[in-house]
Amino acid sequence: MTDLTRLSAAQLADALTAREVSSAEVTRAHLDRIEATDDKLHAFLHVSADDALATAGDVDQRRASGEELHPLAGVPIAVKDVVVTKGIPTTAGSKILEGWVPPYDATLVERIRAARLPILGKTNMDEFAMGSSTEHSAFGNTRNPWDLERIPGGSGGGSAAAVAAFEAPLAIGTDTGGSIRQPGAVTGTVGVKPTYGGVSRYGLIAMASSLDQAGPVTRTVLDAALLHELIGGHDPRDSTSIPEPLPSLVAAAREGATGDLKGLRVGVVKELSGDGYQADVSARFAESLDVLRALGADVVEVSCPHFDYALAAYYLIMPSEASSNLAKFDGMRFGLRVEPSEGPVTAERVMAATRGAGFGDEVKRRIILGTYALSAGYYDAYYGSAQKVRTLIQRDFADAFAQADVLVSPTAPTTAFKFGEKLDDPLAMYLNDVATIPANLAGVPGMSVPNGLSADGLPVGFQILAPAKADDRMYRVGAALEAAHEQSWGAPLLTRAPELS
Amino acid sequence: MHVGLEPGRRADGPPTGRASRPTRLALMSTISRDEVARVAALARIDLRPEEVDRLAGELDVIVESIARVREVATPDVPATSHPLPMTNVFREDVPQPALPVDDVLAAAPEAMDGRFAVPQILGEE
Numbered sequence: 001m002t003d004l005t006r007l008s009a010a011q012l013a014d015a016l017t018a019r020e021v022s023s024a025e026v027t028r029a030h031l032d033r034i035e036a037t038d039d040k041l042h043a044f045l046h047v048s049a050d051d052a053l054a055t056a057g058d059v060d061q062r063r064a065s066g067e068e069l070h071p072l073a074g075v076p077i078a079v080k081d082v083v084v085t086k087g088i089p090t091t092a093g094s095k096i097l098e099g100w101v102p103p104y105d106a107t108l109v110e111r112i113r114a115a116r117l118p119i120l121g122k123t124n125m126d127e128f129a130m131g132s133s134t135e136h137s138a139f140g141n142t143r144n145p146w147d148l149e150r151i152p153g154g155s156g157g158g159s160a161a162a163v164a165a166f167e168a169p170l171a172i173g174t175d176t177g178g179s180i181r182q183p184g185a186v187t188g189t190v191g192v193k194p195t196y197g198g199v200s201r202y203g204l205i206a207m208a209s210s211l212d213q214a215g216p217v218t219r220t221v222l223d224a225a226l227l228h229e230l231i232g233g234h235d236p237r238d239s240t241s242i243p244e245p246l247p248s249l250v251a252a253a254r255e256g257a258t259g260d261l262k263g264l265r266v267g268v269v270k271e272l273s274g275d276g277y278q279a280d281v282s283a284r285f286a287e288s289l290d291v292l293r294a295l296g297a298d299v300v301e302v303s304c305p306h307f308d309y310a311l312a313a314y315y316l317i318m319p320s321e322a323s324s325n326l327a328k329f330d331g332m333r334f335g336l337r338v339e340p341s342e343g344p345v346t347a348e349r350v351m352a353a354t355r356g357a358g359f360g361d362e363v364k365r366r367i368i369l370g371t372y373a374l375s376a377g378y379y380d381a382y383y384g385s386a387q388k389v390r391t392l393i394q395r396d397f398a399d400a401f402a403q404a405d406v407l408v409s410p411t412a413p414t415t416a417f418k419f420g421e422k423l424d425d426p427l428a429m430y431l432n433d434v435a436t437i438p439a440n441l442a443g444v445p446g447m448s449v450p451n452g453l454s455a456d457g458l459p460v461g462f463q464i465l466a467p468a469k470a471d472d473r474m475y476r477v478g479a480a481l482e483a484a485h486e487q488s489w490g491a492p493l494l495t496r497a498p499e500l501s
Numbered sequence: 502m503h504v505g506l507e508p509g510r511r512a513d514g515p516p517t518g519r520a521s522r523p524t525r526l527a528l529m530s531t532i533s534r535d536e537v538a539r540v541a542a543l544a545r546i547d548l549r550p551e552e553v554d555r556l557a558g559e560l561d562v563i564v565e566s567i568a569r570v571r572e573v574a575t576p577d578v579p580a581t582s583h584p585l586p587m588t589n590v591f592r593e594d595v596p597q598p599a600l601p602v603d604d605v606l607a608a609a610p611e612a613m614d615g616r617f618a619v620p621q622i623l624g625e626e
Contacts, residue, residue, distance in 0.1 A: 101607070102608070195585075197584075210583055242585070306573060312566040312567075313570055315563070319563075333608075340547070347620045347621065347622050351545045352545045356547030357547075364546055369563050372536075372560065372563060382567055385567065385571060386570055387581055389573060443585050
């Protein structure tokens with residue numbers, strides 16, 4: 001019998017529609033896989049088995065009665081713990097929210113539930129999505145399925161590891177500076193950050209509101225397109241949500257998989273290469289450029305000179321917005337409340353004691369940085385100047401997209417590093433996001449697709465960037481590259497990952 | 502002031518250029534322990550003394566970031582606050598159902614009479 005956990009979401013959807021398998025069987029298979037492997041991986045913070053099996057049973061009943069269902073109905077999914085789920089605990093990886101059960105669903109969760117995808121549980125992450133390794137989770141590390149001594153990326157290490165280890169065919173991630181794409185790169189999975197405003201932010205526990213964006217975490221480009229179309233589109237509860245309909249992403253992925261990229265202009269971003277990029281990462285990237293040429297694409301070099309300033313601008317904007325967003329954790333309405341050990345018990349002192357006890361080191365660091373940058377007298381010089389860099393980066397993108405239909409780079413400068421290697425050096429940790437941050441600052445969409453292995457057998461990612469609202473272009477290119485790679489490798493990259501159980 | 506930028510000063514001086522960066526950084530002293538404690542109070546976070554010490558050493562990143570950004574953030578460049586150009590978004594003023602009070606209060610640290618119960622707002626004096 002086929003191992004149901006090895007099938008893609010699209011394959012599962014077909015098998016379910018053809019009634020070859022039931023959603024109860026598919027969901028049970030994934031829960032069993034979680035049971036067998038998650039002791040080693042720790043991709044999940046909470047497994048909602050009863051909830052998932054109830055949804056699966058309901059889907060099977062509806063299908064049996066001939067009801068018309070969403071194509072993904074009955075295909076299980078994991079959700080990053082920064083997205084609120086009614087009735088399912090949500091912590092954002094923080095002690096300050098430990099035990100919190102949200103009274104409402106994020107819009108994207110409402111859409112998942114309306115389409116009847118069983119929710120397997122909530123995935124581990126850096127606390128409040130602040131990190132690139134998932135080592136900043138208050139609840140322990142998630143391990144990389146390719147090498148259990150290495151990081152799965154971050155902040156969405158749990159979602160990427162769950163999908164890479166066949167614990168879930170689909171997962172939700174969020175990406176503020178690369179938190180979907182960099183974990184995708186280091187775990188050999190597909191990760192997509194949609195155009196800013198392409199997926200509703202309502203019900204995401206915000207880090208930096210002008211940068212945050214939720215998106216799909218999957219094993220194939222087609223699966224990402226299917227999930228993106230499900231969760232995307234306008235939401236009146238998010239005033240930054242894009243009113244026009246999404247481009248046709250599934251069709252673009254299917255077209256790309258035919259392997260014809262004739263006439264497509266691919267721009268290689270000069271600034272996202274060279275020093276700091278591991279030799280293996282650069283070598284796999286160069287090989288993939290040859291693949292794209294062989295598929296008919298015109299590969300040209302483009303320059304985005306202000307990308308060199310993106311990291312500095314990001315580390316002014318992100319903490320500023322985070323310090324403001326995290327002010328809501330005051331110990332009054334939800335989550336932890338801690339009383340001061342001495343002195344009067346006033347609301348202000350309770351707030352300070354709660355935040356001192358409930359936030360981890362990296363969260364405190366970023367709140368202090370952001371409060372400093374926004375404090376009286378500094379706002380214009382700090383936050384205001386960083387916003388000027390956003391303009392310059394947007395102009396670079398506009399110039400580059402006048403010369404190329406998509407832009408490409410390695411997703412992350414290195415393969416997965418070992419636990420603890422960068423924990424004491426925040427700047428080294430931040431450098432992981434050097435290639436992914438420009439897209440967040442400009443709001444353009446980005447995708448990471450598996451791009452082979454390094455000499456020591458660790459996954460490498462290939463990043464594709466498209467103009468705002470042209471997410472379909474990266475699906476076309478991603479699917480074309482994926483199909484060509486799998487043809488030359490003989491199988492998907494993840495078939496080469498070590499067995500866990 | 503112990504950072505390289507006076508409070509209230511706009512970052513509108515001439516671009517410094519990359520070559521001058523190391524010199525400028527060398528002129529900037531680190532953010533002091535007192536400054537960290539002041540900002541932590543503004544942010545309403547109780548820090549232990551060892552946390553204040555550690556953060557004082559780590560906040561230089563912001564001084565370095567601003568030095569880097571000022572190389573190109575010249576007065577002629579407009580600021581972008583939002584990734585996509587958008588104007589105000591309006592909707593019809595129609596009443597919507599709110600979350601059930603009991604559901605919301607179930608997640609609160611303390612509740613009383615259908616409301617959040619909170620510590621006293623002001624101190625004794």
